[in-house]
Amino acid sequence: MGRAEVQAYLRLRARVVGRQLRELGWWRLVALGLLLGLALARALATAAARPATSWLVPPAVALFVASGHRRRADLTFLALTMPQPRPGLAAEYSLLATPAALALLAWGRWGPALLTVALAAAVAWLPAATAGTGSSRRRSLFRSVAFEWVSGGRRGLLVAWAGLLGVSVYTRATAAGPALALVAWLLLLVPLYGTPEPWPQLLAVLRSPAAWLRGRVGWGLLYFGLTSAPLAWVLAGGPAGWAGTAGLLAWCAVVLTMLVLAKYAFYPQALLAQLAQAGVVVVGLSILSNNPAYLALLVACLLGLLWKSSRRLSHFRHD
Template sequence: MALRAYLRLRARVLGRQLAELGWLRLLLLTPLVLGAIGKTLLTLAQEPAAHWLLPPMLGLVAWSGHRRRADLALLPLVAPQFRRWLAAEYLLLAGPVLAALLAFGHWPAALLTLAATPLVAWLPAARARSARLLRRRSWFRSAAFEWVGGFRLVPGGAVWVVLLALSSWQHRQPMVPVLAVGAWTLLVGTLFGTPEPPGMLLLTGRSPGQLLLRRLQWAGGYYLLTATPLVVIMAEGAAGRAGAALFWVWGCVLIGLLVLAKYAFYPQATLIRLTQGGVTALVLLAGTQTVYSALLLAAALGLVLKSRHQLASYRFD
């Protein structure tokens, strides 16, 4: 009974968050997000070896969301058995992955997903920054705060080393370097889902246009710096130099649009992440049909205008 009430409450909260997005945006984003998720699941589930990527990918997504939950400090006070509720919630979210794996007869991977996903509920939340860390201010930390703060929560350096080693070891496999670059791009994209305090806007620029330009330069520069070794390994494999360069451009476009989506709905974190999910789905689908490419161009123009208009309400003088 308590679990049912908790799940009902979570559904109401999600419904209100989606309502804040607006019915028109929701109508446009829902097919894109569902189409991208479905295509990714089917593509990986039907491969003999790639389907093993689904359990760890689902675990990383659940872990990332679990660490950022704002109610982890409240739940132990009102419900000592709240971990079981979270486990049931994460297991329900794993339903599409389980369905895709079982549809193609991958029973071992499905059992791994069924057993591992609920365990995320027992992982600790992200730790608050200590006073010692707050005193260690610098110009670099202020300018590249997404990377500094994001990789403090997620071991980005270790993930990058693992992806680089895996790509080097399996560079002759056609999909491994591609998946490594794609995974790193999506991981970098998650760094731009949390809005910074309004006071930090003054540290970046003196106008909305200057702020957006500098944020895009920092995001693109760090992405190119970290993704270049992975792309070079990809170019030496089956993808070739042309395919690697095209994938490189794809990653830069995605990171740039995620930055624009962040400031288009600043400082509403829920709207930012929902819009970024739709943008990611649109970029993933852009290469499949021409209509998605046209929608991507329209979305990019809309995000540029919306972000400038949103930031214009803040004073930079």
């Protein structure tokens, strides 16, 4: 792929992203942009302030870019329509990593800044995530109707859960260790709800948007409750007690509900859903600062996502 082809690809991507952001709406874009921008700026400033922690930024950015790259639905299309799509993807991912690299440069971290861009560009050569054939798939511990959890189980989610349980038990004498393990378990579930299912899958069952949403939220909360029970037991046995554990579980349930609703609020646009989910995580973490304004914002976001997801799915209603 030559320079002209790379530029044409980047212009095409910019138009697609611009159209999706226009669908998001200017006021939602401003709200999400401010929340995500402030959260990312604070995280980058904290990491770049010390030489040791600044080296954590390149792999973190690379993992973020790789998670989106491997789930891209247009990789096969690009391979068929472009002779060499990897340079164009590398240029796109380098541009995505540029803000993080500039933040590192502002603190004089030249090595981590260059590595951030290089690792992000190298993600373009990773293969796409592929689903196994029916004969090779392992039997899942989750029911097929909870397909997000079935997919996560086949991607090693339970291995991560076992690791978090081990960390929780090891740090059981403190309240922070088990609590962070429980929050980390919730954050590991975010990618499960980041990719919308194909609309024919909804067409066969979607007679009532409210019933569909109740089912998705219900299955998510059920399996989160079952998997988080051992983590919560360890947390309750420590300094946090049962009251603190119940409060944290309630917070996790609200955030998980909003993540599921955000998936369908902009269905079937994966980018818009993932931006909304990122905003949900930022708003959810913000209320831990004990500022009542963030609690009001969380309630407003919950009601807004409930209304918009139901309204969005009504376009795909099948009677």
